[in-house]
Amino acid sequence: MAWRLFEEKDHAAMYQKYRLSSYDQVHNLIFNYLEKKKGKPFTLAVDIGCGSGQSTRGLASYFDKVVGIDVSEAQIEEAKKVDGPDNVSYRLGLAEELEFEDGSVDLVTAGIAAHWFDMEKFMKEAERVLKPKGCVALYCHKPPCLLGYDNCPEDPAQIVKEIFVQILEPYETKGHKMVWTEYKEIFDAITFPDKERAEDIYIKFKKPVSWLMGFVKSLGMYQIYLKNDPENAKASLDQIEQRFINALGGSSETIVEFSLKYFCLLASKPE
Template identity: 25%
Template sequence: MPSIDRFSGHADLYRQYRIDYPAEVYDYLLSFAGDRQRAWDCATGNGQVAGVLADYFSEVEATDISEAQLSKAVQRPNIRYQVSPAEQTPFPDQHFDLITVAQALHWFDVEAFNREVRRVARPGAIIAEWMYGVSFVDDTLDPLIQDFYRNRVGPYWDPHRRHIDEKYVNLSFPFADVQQRQFIIHRYWTADRFLNYLRTWSAVQNYIRQHETDPVEYLAEAFAGIWGEEEKDVKFPVMLRVGRV
């Protein structure tokens, strides 16, 4: 199964408008990590997670298949970025104490990735995978957001997107001592900030390539007079699962 890259073409937009993750997510996953010598952030994108892990681990390896994304990544002296697929990496056997994958597992050949995790993880290492679903704001805006997600750009999602809706329940996680926890990320955004976030969606970019028009403008028109000028609490549901190799 070839690697799938849906984000190189809008790496700048992705860097500016994708969400980051709150301290409580990292506090939870790091509570399982005893040894903190080496971490691997797989499908790192622009290095959001790698930059945080660098505060806790002596060495952080961060990989992605998108050279464009890596060119925008946060730079730290103990992070090394490399272009590499998730399923076949240049790392030695039994090398990492922690492996993380944020909002990317659904793009992988998961069985091949699990084999690679077992190869490069030290005995007892931690594997942490998480994803976030469609955001929600309030009773007035949520139906518009859901209609945009399912109908306006719904046909332009790759089939892999269903794993997000299913919260990864059909993606194997054959590790020990599995723990799962849900979080809500709160971001206080203007309408313009939220609409630019939507432009980072792969389905929106697929729509733009096919039709040479921006579907987010339809939603902007629907938002007019509803959102207003103020910031609203945009909530992202996060599901995180942790296991031991």
């Protein structure tokens, strides 16, 4: 495994608070694909890199049983704190060593996580645990974009772009670069010949300015910046928040509309 981020308790709690849990559109798409490729029964889904369970709980209505797996104990603890459906459970584990029987799983998913996996080892494990025609779905999103704020003294959308392009760029890892290319490298690493890519899945949502700042703090890139240079990391985020508030003419509680672009890689194991 190349990178171990998201593992400290504070980071896991921040993750729970500031990451989105609106995966319905993506889950519907994945489920339709599974239905088309494999069909019933839908006994077991495994969500790897489940974090605090945002990507796991939404699978509960489709499957008899859903198991969330994460390498981080702190994330698993956060996931277990949330009241969720009875058929969902969480356990510590690795994408590269899946503790499931051969041919026992209908669906393996990873939300915003596959870019941290050793893809060669993960694909071998996915192939082993999946039933014939069982599916893999690996999805992620690009940084949030701001919707429709014209006539501001400074362009707020540009300020959001600046966070990613100027402030966080020096702290990008190989994993983050895979996200910017929308998982091109990961698509190539999927060993099942029957594979496809779903793009242009847009989710719109409204959140206060303070949410955007929390979201940025929850990013691995910001956490690396914070470890390397805590004073400047805090100062640059405070400055960005102030510029953002000035541009909108509001406060940190001003509600802003964002859009997130998701992409999803789908593949089905040969019969």
